[in-house]
Amino acid sequence: MDTLRIYDELCKGVEECGICIYVCKEEVFRPSETLNQKGYRPPVIVNEDLCTQCENCMIFCPDLAVVVSEKKRKKGSK
Amino acid sequence: MNELVHPYHCFIRPTVTHTTFCPGCGDGTVAQSILRAIDGLGMDMDDFVFVSGIGCAAWIPSPFFNADVLHTTHGRPIAFAFGIKMGLPDKKVMVVSGDGDLVAIGGNHLIQNARRNIEMTVICVNNGIYGMTGGQAAPTTPMGVKTTTTPYGTFENFFEDISGLVIAAGASFVARWTTAHPRQLTNSIKKAIQKKGFAFIEVLSQCPVQFGRKMGTGNAVQMLEDYKKRSISIKEAKKLSPEELRDRIVVGEFVDLDKPEMVEEVTRMIRRASGEVQEVVDAGRG
Amino acid sequence: MDEKRVHTGRYFMMGNVACAEGALAAGCEFAAGYPITPATEIANHLAEKLPRVGGAFFQMEDEISSIAAVIGASWAGKKAMTVTSGPGISLMLENIGFAIGVETPCVIVNVQRGAPTTGMPTIGIQGDMVQAKHGSHGDYEIIALCPSSPQEMFDHTVIAFNYAERYRTPVFLLSDAFVGHMREEVVIPEAEKIETVYRNIPEPGTDPLKVKGFLDEDVAPMPIFGKGFKAHVTSSCHDEYGKRNLIDISALDKFVRRLSNKILKHKEEITLVERDYEDAEIVLVSYGGVSRAAAAAASQARKRGIPVGTLRLITVWPFPGEEIEKMARKTKQVIVLENNLGQVYPYIKAEAAHFAEVSFLPPKLVGEIQDPEDILKKIEEVSK
Structure with missing residues (x-):
C-alpha cells in the first residue's frame, strides 16, 4: 500500500495554496507539471521514501486532498 | 487494489464534490479539524446537529458535512441552536460560523448563551474580515487597515480578544488556536464536544484572498507563517507584560470549568413543575 | 390529546390566557418570546403551564432569537410557538421568511397594539395586517387567522397549530390588545373532541439521499433532525432534496412558486x-x-x-x-x-x-x- 495519495481533482493548487509543500519538512512534494481539470496545479509526490508519515500535509490541507497512511496501520497493529 | 482512502471523506455529504473555499483558505483546515475530533471521539455524524450562519465559515458544515445541518440567517445560528438543543437534548449541537456572524451582527446571542451556559460547541472562525461580500471591515479588523468599506483605513477600535468576551460572559470552556495549530485545535474541539456547558473555540483562520491582499500579509503560506511566529501559549504569555504581548496571538485553553448547565437546569425545573419530584420545602415555612 | 394539557371546563377567561390554553391543548411543547405589552399574559401563562406537561417557555434576549429558537425547536421535532406584538414582529420578519423558505411549522401570535413604532402599547389596533403578508422580503404566502373573542383565542390557536403542522408553514394568529385583554366565557371541550395534527415525516430508515423533504405543493414530509435523515436545511434557493442551487436560474422560479403554491393550492381548506x-x-x-x-x-x-x-x-x-x-x-x-x-x-x-x-x-x-x-x-x- 502507498504511503501517500493526492486527490488531484480536490486540490486548489500550489500557487495560491501550497500549504502541503510548506508544512512538509522532508520535501516530499513538488508542483506538478500539469494542471487538474479545474485549472489548478496540484503537487506531485517526488520523494515518497523520505515521508515520515507525520501527517502534516494531510492535517493542514484545506481541501482534504492529501492522505497519508497511518503509521500504526503500516506496522500491522490495526 | 488496496488504494489509500482519506479517512474523513466518509463524513462528507455524497452530493458535495469539493469545499467551497478559495485556494489556501484556512476554513477547510478547520473543517478537517472538526471531523478529526468527531472521528477521534469515536462518534457518528448522526450524533450531531450542525448550525451555521452567513459568511464563508458557515459553509464549513453546510452542505459539506453529511449530517443534519441548519444553515440559518446572518448572526443568528446560536439562537437557532438554542431551540434545537432544547428539542434534542441528547444530540451534540455545534455552531460553526465566522467572526462577523457571531461577534458583529450576532454578538448578543453569543454573550447571552455563554451566560446561560447552555451545552453546545461554538466554533468561531476568525479571519478578521468580511470575506464573502468582498473584504469589508469587521469588528475584528485591526485598526487602520484599508478595506473596501474603509478605503482610508479603519478608524474603529477592534475586538482583539473575542475569547475574553466569552469568558467574561460565563462560558464553561474557552480556547483559542490558529490554523497553524490544527492538532491542538482538534484536541480542544474534542474537549468542547464533551463539555457540559457552553464551549467556545476561536480559530484564527487565514483569508489570503480578502485579508492577505489588503493587509499585505501575503498568501496562505505567509499568513500561516505569521500565525506561527506571533502565537504564544497562555502559559508563556502570563510571564509577559501587555507591552510585550502587543501583536502576539495568545493561544491555548483559557477556561475549563464546571458550573450549572442550562439544559440540565431546565430538565430539573420541569421535573419539579410536573410534580415528578417534590419541591424542596422552604425551611422558613415551618 | 393528553388530558393534562386540556383543562376542560367553562371559564371566565382573558383572551390571552385562552390563547395559552389553546396552545397547550394543541400540543405545544416549546415556546420562546420576549416580554412585550399586550402579549405578556400568554408568555406568563405558558411559562407556568408548559413545564407541567414536559415543555417550557424560554425568555430569550430579543424577538429575533425567540423566533430563531422556535424554528430550531420545530426542526428538532417540537410543536413550537412565539408570542409578541408589532414591534416584536418587526424584529422577527427576517427569520419568519426563513421559516417559510425552509417550510417550518410554527405559530406566531401577534397581539397587535397601537402603532407605528412604540406607539401606544395598551391600545388594540389592527395595524399589522399587511405586515404579516408582506413584511419579510420576497414573494410568499402566509396563513393568518383573526380571532374576535377569548373563545376564539382558544379555538383559533388550536387551528393555527394544526395548519402549521399540516402545511409546514408559520401561521399567524392576528389578535389585538382588545381581544387579547377581553374577558369572556371560554368553554374548553374534552380532550378527545380537540383535533390535533402532527407533521408528516419521512419513513424512518429512508436513505437520506432519497428523502425529498422540500418544495412539494402537496407538502413534503419534514426530515426533522435527530432521525438520521442527514437533512441539509438551507434558506438559500434549493431543490426538493434541500440541495442549494444558486447556479441554475430556473431554480429560483421553482423555489418561489412551489412555496407559494403549497399554500394557494390548499386555500379552500384553509379559508374560514x-x-x-x-x-x-x-x-x-x-x-x-x-x-x-x-x-x-x-x-x-x-x-x-x-x-x-x-x-x-x-x-x-x-x-x-x-x-x-x-x-x-x-x-x-x-x-x-x-x-x-x-x-x-x-x-x-x-x-x-x-x-x-x-x-x-x-x-x-x-x-x-x-x-x-x-x-x-x-x-x-x-x-x-
Whole structure:
C-alpha cells in the first residue's frame, strides 16, 4: 500500500495554496507539471521514501486532498 | 487494489464534490479539524446537529458535512441552536460560523448563551474580515487597515480578544488556536464536544484572498507563517507584560470549568413543575 | 390529546390566557418570546403551564432569537410557538421568511397594539395586517387567522397549530390588545373532541439521499433532525432534496412558486369565513374584534328595515378573494370595517368593486372597536 495519495481533482493548487509543500519538512512534494481539470496545479509526490508519515500535509490541507497512511496501520497493529 | 482512502471523506455529504473555499483558505483546515475530533471521539455524524450562519465559515458544515445541518440567517445560528438543543437534548449541537456572524451582527446571542451556559460547541472562525461580500471591515479588523468599506483605513477600535468576551460572559470552556495549530485545535474541539456547558473555540483562520491582499500579509503560506511566529501559549504569555504581548496571538485553553448547565437546569425545573419530584420545602415555612 | 394539557371546563377567561390554553391543548411543547405589552399574559401563562406537561417557555434576549429558537425547536421535532406584538414582529420578519423558505411549522401570535413604532402599547389596533403578508422580503404566502373573542383565542390557536403542522408553514394568529385583554366565557371541550395534527415525516430508515423533504405543493414530509435523515436545511434557493442551487436560474422560479403554491393550492381548506348576507343589499366586511361591532350594527339595521348582512374573514391570509367576489355578486353595497386606516380594504375592493359599490369606514384609533352607531350612520348614508 502507498504511503501517500493526492486527490488531484480536490486540490486548489500550489500557487495560491501550497500549504502541503510548506508544512512538509522532508520535501516530499513538488508542483506538478500539469494542471487538474479545474485549472489548478496540484503537487506531485517526488520523494515518497523520505515521508515520515507525520501527517502534516494531510492535517493542514484545506481541501482534504492529501492522505497519508497511518503509521500504526503500516506496522500491522490495526 | 488496496488504494489509500482519506479517512474523513466518509463524513462528507455524497452530493458535495469539493469545499467551497478559495485556494489556501484556512476554513477547510478547520473543517478537517472538526471531523478529526468527531472521528477521534469515536462518534457518528448522526450524533450531531450542525448550525451555521452567513459568511464563508458557515459553509464549513453546510452542505459539506453529511449530517443534519441548519444553515440559518446572518448572526443568528446560536439562537437557532438554542431551540434545537432544547428539542434534542441528547444530540451534540455545534455552531460553526465566522467572526462577523457571531461577534458583529450576532454578538448578543453569543454573550447571552455563554451566560446561560447552555451545552453546545461554538466554533468561531476568525479571519478578521468580511470575506464573502468582498473584504469589508469587521469588528475584528485591526485598526487602520484599508478595506473596501474603509478605503482610508479603519478608524474603529477592534475586538482583539473575542475569547475574553466569552469568558467574561460565563462560558464553561474557552480556547483559542490558529490554523497553524490544527492538532491542538482538534484536541480542544474534542474537549468542547464533551463539555457540559457552553464551549467556545476561536480559530484564527487565514483569508489570503480578502485579508492577505489588503493587509499585505501575503498568501496562505505567509499568513500561516505569521500565525506561527506571533502565537504564544497562555502559559508563556502570563510571564509577559501587555507591552510585550502587543501583536502576539495568545493561544491555548483559557477556561475549563464546571458550573450549572442550562439544559440540565431546565430538565430539573420541569421535573419539579410536573410534580415528578417534590419541591424542596422552604425551611422558613415551618 | 393528553388530558393534562386540556383543562376542560367553562371559564371566565382573558383572551390571552385562552390563547395559552389553546396552545397547550394543541400540543405545544416549546415556546420562546420576549416580554412585550399586550402579549405578556400568554408568555406568563405558558411559562407556568408548559413545564407541567414536559415543555417550557424560554425568555430569550430579543424577538429575533425567540423566533430563531422556535424554528430550531420545530426542526428538532417540537410543536413550537412565539408570542409578541408589532414591534416584536418587526424584529422577527427576517427569520419568519426563513421559516417559510425552509417550510417550518410554527405559530406566531401577534397581539397587535397601537402603532407605528412604540406607539401606544395598551391600545388594540389592527395595524399589522399587511405586515404579516408582506413584511419579510420576497414573494410568499402566509396563513393568518383573526380571532374576535377569548373563545376564539382558544379555538383559533388550536387551528393555527394544526395548519402549521399540516402545511409546514408559520401561521399567524392576528389578535389585538382588545381581544387579547377581553374577558369572556371560554368553554374548553374534552380532550378527545380537540383535533390535533402532527407533521408528516419521512419513513424512518429512508436513505437520506432519497428523502425529498422540500418544495412539494402537496407538502413534503419534514426530515426533522435527530432521525438520521442527514437533512441539509438551507434558506438559500434549493431543490426538493434541500440541495442549494444558486447556479441554475430556473431554480429560483421553482423555489418561489412551489412555496407559494403549497399554500394557494390548499386555500379552500384553509379559508374560514362567516357568511350572513342572504338577501342583503349592504354587506359589512370585517375581521377580528371589529366583526362584533359589525354584527351588532347589522342586526340593528335590519330592525330598522335595511337589509344588511355581514361577511367575516377568519382567515385573512391567504386572502379569500373568491369569498369576497361571491359575496359582492349578491349585493349592492360593501362596507369595509377594520380597526386601522384601511389595510385590507384595497384587497377587498379589488375583488368586489366590479360587482358592488365598495366603501371604507375609517375608525377613530382609540383602542375601541367601532361604535355600532357610527356604522349605522354609514349604513344609512350608503343606503340612500
